[in-house]
Amino acid sequence: MSRLPAVFATGLILALAGGAAAVQRLPATPEPARLTGWPQPAEMPGFGDDGTLGPAEISDLTEYVLALAGAQRDEAAVIRAVPLYQTHCAACHGLGGEGAEILGTPDLTRRQFRVVTGPADIRLQIWHGDDGRGPMREAQRRSGRPHG
Known part of the structure; x- marks a missing residue:
């Protein structure tokens, strides 16, 4: 008779015992989640300001963002x-x-x-990024920079 079932059962029991021991070593109250490599909330880059994306690409991304929210948008874009x-x-x-x-x-x-009140605000957000105050800062300031 094969000893394979007995060996398998023994291995399973040892694995379960090891898992139970590991669970017992966990702290009673877990620490809050931390993303150690990212010390603060992300700041969105200005894809138009830094030249990463051009006006047509930013227009397409604007359509995409609006489509994510369920709005009917330009399918090709x-x-x-x-x-x-x-x-x-x-x-x-x-x-x-x-x-x-x-x-x-x-x-x-x-x-x-x-x-954000509409597509133009989303376009500004993608173009100029985020300094923590939202996309309307550029529209209100009218700094003369291109708005895509």
């Missing part, structure tokens, strides 16, 4: 924006636009923008 979003936005906003609370990035699917 949304399709063109998919690789742009994946390359420049998904690391912070998530592949599906769900955001990341630990980074302070909004859930784009629920339109959790700071101060």
